[in-house]
Amino acid sequence: MRKLLLAGVLVAALAPTALGATRSDPGVDANSILIGGTAPLSGEASAGAGVARGAEAYFKWVNAHGGVNGRKIDYRYLDDGYDPSRTVQATRQLVQQDKVFAIFNTLGTANNLAIRSFLNQSKVPQLFSASGATTLGRDFGQYPYTMGYIPSYAAEGKIYGQYVVKTRPKAKIAVLYQDDDYGNDLLAGLRKGLGGRARQLVAKAGYDPTATDVASQVAQLKGSKADTFMIFAFGKFSLQAFFAMNKLGWRPKITIVNAVASASGLMALPPAKSTEGAISIVFTKDPANPAWAKDKGVKLFQTVMRRYYADGVKSGYAAAGASSAYTMVDALKKAGKDPTRASLVNAATHLNERGNPFLLPGILVKTTPRDRFPVSQLRLQRWHKGHWNIFGKLLVAKP
């Protein structure tokens, strides 16, 4: 009897080794890879939910076509209502209860920063965060498991500064910004881009990300007599800014709106008078833009969305999510037949991805262990008659 028991214990102890399962980290089994994240499915910033849903749709498409090295990707995203304290709790649940392999595509700057120490302490990769916070790509010495995806906000701000210096050297600039790490990052980049002309930044007004309205800030900025207006806002706040401009009859010579607020779906909502001629940057193919109608990547995107997320067919947020999901699939493939958290981070820091179908042609998604800004090329675009028109050549956007 005792021998039988001993044999049983031995078999139980050896079985996982025989299956090769002991070598992988949590969240990976023979058939699937479980990754998790959070997104604002409800609340003020719920427009951003498209980023998670677009990524989910692309993973489902990949799963239907064989998955990654024979494993299906199970992407579990929870609602945080854009509230960092809920991001913390939801992420803890994903890591400690659901045992996800990695955190992917969590949306929001404050949200990503609130979970960064926890994830690095737990050695869980925090990859391709849907935030352009410069610190996500810069401070890898302290946080080696963390990495963003989109061009850093500092780089974006810098490009706007350089653009203004080139096209209207005498411009007087007023900035509406979200008063957190995200808005301040853009502002710092703008100052850098303006260089010696930083004094031309004549007025700035911040708003709290939990505020209800920004109309009074816009009125205050109009009062500064600036002729260039920059909107460093997110979701409904950028809409409110355009509506307030229209109501106040303010027509600056140049209006700049930052990338995450510039989805075509949002830009089409305010009165056309206020949005006409607005400038922004772009790095994904805008599925709402007829200029891309014949593009192979956009066609693939629309096929995927029609099948798995019908509301996302024309959504720029869904396109952004799909582009980072594409890179995630790439990184997971490179992480080896039996991926570990370490091998995934290694793969994510050795990306050399040409031809991501959802990014602008010519953009190279490249990282090294010392350069952790995956998408760092972009172009400028101008809003005209209900569509964005890309102009100028591909620019390098490094903070």
Next chain:
Amino acid sequence: MARRAFGLLGFLAVATLVALAPHWVSDFRAFQLATVGIYFIAIVGLNVLTGYSGQISLGHGAFMAIGGYTTAILMANHGVRDLWTIPLAALVAGVAGFLFGIPALRLSGLYLALVTFGIAVSFPSLLKKFAGLTGGGRGLNLFGLPQQTGGGVSVKLARHELTNNDWLYYLTWTIAGVLFVLAWLFLRGQAGRALRALRDSPVAAASAGVWPALYKTLAFGISAAFAGVAGSLLAIAVAFVNPDTFPISLSITLLVGAVVAGIGSVLGRFGSYVGPLAGASLIVFLQAYASDLLRWIEKGIPLHADPKAPGVPAVIFGLVVIVVMLLFPAGVGGVLDALTSRLSRRSY
């Protein structure tokens, strides 16, 4: 005598259960049970105020926030170790509650409820206003600070290696046990009698020599101090605070928890600790698993509701509270008190 023995036995059984729980549950479940302990403390405190002195507070979330921010600011900006901030949080919140209790003397019933709700509504905006101190909307991160015991990984306690979540569990429930006994000691004697007399008939109590102002403000202070400890522990457990950690709805949730627990359940009886335990568990688990509950209900009754839709947890929460109130108007604690008193009477 038999009744005493019965009570002691019950208490010991529940205490043993609480002490051994982390051995049977997963790491994450231990964290959830730690938050149950946090709400347990707040509900016991609220019971001192609402149950004993009859003052309704819809603003206890704000006192939790005061405790939570005391801990967070001391840890993040002044380098104080997390454990030492807990008594300080109790002190700060207690003094705030005592001071608030003075104007509250002039108000009663519905008016007091409205004014306290005013605190709950305005407090998050106050926190955002003083962003230099509180970090504003982006909050304060405590995870991985040297002031955090165990640095968020694991804690060595008398040669035992505890995971962070097990540590939080034992920390919360030890404090909860101590505070429960303190509340019992405070209320079993003269103070408890005076408070109950004031609740039932202020005029009669005053003419019998009870000083209403002293006891009512004292109840407010003690109750707020309990909330402060709960807030402090929540800040330590989540290791992050921002105004949304203590939303307006928290105050209402706490009162609902207290009502489910059984307002005024006599401390010391079986129902007085099992009741708050039930109320706190309801807050934590119902909110976390409301959509799962809806999915389960859908199997029997096709409601065609989307379990992922926002707002579903709140609706389910409300429904369950209505059902509990219809079935047990005296709360879980009241039902248990009635049951156990009948049982112990029979054993006489």
